Amino acid sequence: MSIFKARVKEFEDALAGPQDVIDLKELRKLAFNGVPDVQSFRALSWKLLLGYLGPRRSSWTTTLAQKRALYKQFIEELVLPPGHSSNGSDADGGGDADKADSGGVGLQDHPLSEGPESAWNTFFNDNEFLLQIDKDVRRLCPDISFFQQPTDYPCEIVVHSKGEHGRRLHERVVPAVLSSANVERKGLGMTKINMITKRSVENYAAMEEGQEAHWEVVQRILFIYAKLNPGQGYVQGMNEIVGPIYYVMASDPDLSYRAHAEADCFFCFTALMSEIRDFFIKTLDDAEGGIKFMMARLSNMLKSKDLNIYELLKSQELHPQYYSFRWLTLLLSQEFPLPDVLRIWDSVFADEQRFDFLIKICCSMILIQREAILENDFASNVKLLQNYPPIDINVVITHAGSLA
Structure with missing residues (x-):
């Protein structure tokens, strides 16, 4: 048996054997020497090593279902424009947008309201960091074409927007503002030199209605993370952390897992950021x-x-x-x-x-x-x-x- 086949067999035994509890110590030992780029070994190993999945296999189905449902809720509440939250009839993608808009929207939530409690005011203020996210994800890994390609599993409640403006995050970005936008890193000011300059700048095009490029999915992951972590927000360079994780999840040969690459990537990214978030916060340098x-x-x-x-x-x-x-x-x-x-x-x-x-x-x-x-x-x-x-x-x- 070749060395490669022997390593594949070791991972099969560790991840898909008859035992219910994964031996994380053994998995760490195997993964430390590199995960074979076959089957779902790397995607599953990373989920376990980052703590997204627990070692007990019988718990995975419930954990994944709960986390993926939670992520869908994040999209409905944080990405969709006001009036299209999970409480609206449009939340599942099949309702009437006008009905959703008409439910419970008072003067405080008028699009022109500047009140601090206004959902619309928050919606427009989000552009401050969305500008930088959009700029960064459009040039993610330009040496490969993956992030420019369409995903086979676009977010249905976002891409089927029936012509409505604002569901797709890149639509909110004003190009004239983008060219001069500069969001400062909340860390060592002088040491941000060459953070991004090594990579050439690409301007990835957005997909037509009904489709999404992979970079658009990454943009949504980063936007939701920033919304859920206002004390940290989005910091330039986070796109380079989430990119490889998303690539692994979205390339999973198991289509039942690949279909949920966005949600799974979000929670793996969040777990990793909980360990390295201090790198991005100036006061903790x-x-x-x-x-x-x-x-x-x-x-x-x-x-x-x-x-x-x-x-x-x-x-x-x-x-x-x-x-x-x-x-x-x-x-x-x-x-x-x-x-x-x-x-x-x-x-x-x-x-x-x-x-x-x-x-x-x-x-x-x-x-x-x-x-x-x-x-x-x-x-x-x-x-x-x-x-x-x-x-x-x-x-x-x-x-x-x-x-x-």
Whole structure:
């Protein structure tokens, strides 16, 4: 039996065996070495490793049904225009929009109302962060065509809008405003340099009525997350976190799972953000889970592994925030092609310490380029670290695994 077939058999036994309770310790061990890109192994493993699904298989059907119903409620209450909430007859997509509009809408909810309790006022104010979300998701993973393609499972209550304006989030965005919009990250101001510039800017087109491109689905996930987390809101770069998760869920060979990729992605993304949200909040930069603390851990590891490189970068005043801020905040999602990112995340999600291994990968990326770094000047090293050269990702991961 080949090594690959043996690994597939191991995952089959771990995920689809006769036992009701999944051995998470064994799954972590298997996933840490990479999840085979076949069947539903990666999508299911990530759901388990991120805590979206519990280890007891018999509970999955109930959990998924409840979570997916809850997500549909979020869409009805947070995405649809006022008058089309879950209380309206239009909520299931088959009702009469006019009837829904006529129910319970008083002067306070008139579209021109500026009252703080006005649903319409909130509806229009949402555009402040929707502008940035729209801008970011339209250029998500431009090196592949996936996000530009139509999903086979568009959100019915959104795409069949019968000509109504505002159900589809991108319709709310005014292009003239978009070009000058700038939403500040709630973190280290100066270190947001090159957060997005590595990727070329694409302007993905929206689909016609009745269809949705994958980037439109991602836009809705991020919008709902921002609405449900007003203290944090949307921060530039979150699109790079949700993108790979959605890709995995929406590529699941099991069509019964793929049909619910949006809802499942939302809850997996929310679970992951609960662990890394401190990276995106400025007031927590110095906290133990904050981004400054993470960058300091990386610097300390580099210092212990290779003092020469550490001292050179220090003498060149090439501070960690110039490169590792993006590496750590976005979990390396912008440094490598998507298939490599998925492989990295297999190990990161499987790591019980979670971000210990991420720091080892980042340290290995520097150590592997040792000779070039020692020969380079400041400008060349900035370019090298901000635009990491192509490499076999298994070389990086193997090196990282060797670091004590």
